[in-house]
Amino acid sequence: MTEAELKKFPQHVFGQAFTTLKCEGPTYLPWMEKRIKASGGLMLMRRVEDLWELQPSFDIVVNCSGLGSRELVGDSRILPVQGQVLKVQAPWVKHFIREESGLTYIYPGASNVTLGGTRQEGAWELAPDPGISRDIFSRCCALEPSLRGAYDVKEKVGLRPSRPGVQLQKELLLQDGRRLPVVHHYGHGSGGFSVHWGTALEATRLVSEWVQALRTPAPKEKL
Structure with missing residues (x-):
C-alpha cells in the first residue's frame, strides 16, 4: 500500500492491496444445485x-x-471451529479490509457487508454471544470508522468442520x-x-x- 493509503490505518506500518474474487454461499450453492439437477443428478434428503x-x-x-x-x-x-460474524447494511463500503491475524475483517458482498470474526476451536455453541458481537463491531470500526453508521445488524454463528x-x-x-x-x-x-x-x-x-x-x-x- 502507498503511504497515502496507509494513513487511513495509523495503527499499522505495512499493508498490501490487491484484487480478488469473493464467493458467497447463499448465491453459489443454489447455482451448484441447479447444475446438478440440470445434468440429471437426483437430490434426496434423509438422515443417515x-x-x-x-x-x-x-x-x-x-x-x-x-x-x-x-x-x-x-x-x-x-472438530468444530466456531465462527461468529455480523451481517450489516453499509452499501458505501466497497473494498475489503483484513487485519494481519485474519480475525478482524470487513468483506462487502452483494447484499450486505460481513464483519468478523472469531475462531473458537472445539466450541459447538450456535447461539450468538452479544459481548463478542460488540467486540467484533468495535474492531471493525477501528479499521473503517464509517461502519458506525451501519444498520440492520444481524448476528450469525457457524461451525467450520x-x-x-x-x-x-x-x-x-x-x-x-x-x-x-x-x-x-x-x-x-x-x-x-x-x-x-x-x-x-x-x-x-x-x-x-x-x-x-x-x-x-x-x-x-x-x-
Missing part, C-alpha cells in the same frame, strides 16, 4: 446414521458429512461378506470455498477408480 444404510441403493458412497463424520465414521480428529488435514481418500468397508467402496471428502475448515473445486476433482478421480474396480471382473481361482 450408518454408511451401510446406503447399500444396496448405491454402489459407491462419497462421504462429505463434515462434522457428522465424528459419529458416522468415528473420526475423532474432526476442521481437522489437521482434509480427509480425502478411498476406503473399502467390509461387513458380513459385503463390500462398500467409500470416498471420504471432508474436513476443509474455513478454507472450503478456496480449495473445494480442486479437492472435488480429486474426489471424482477416486470415484472413477472405484468405478473401474467394480467393472473389472474378479480373477478366477485356479483349481
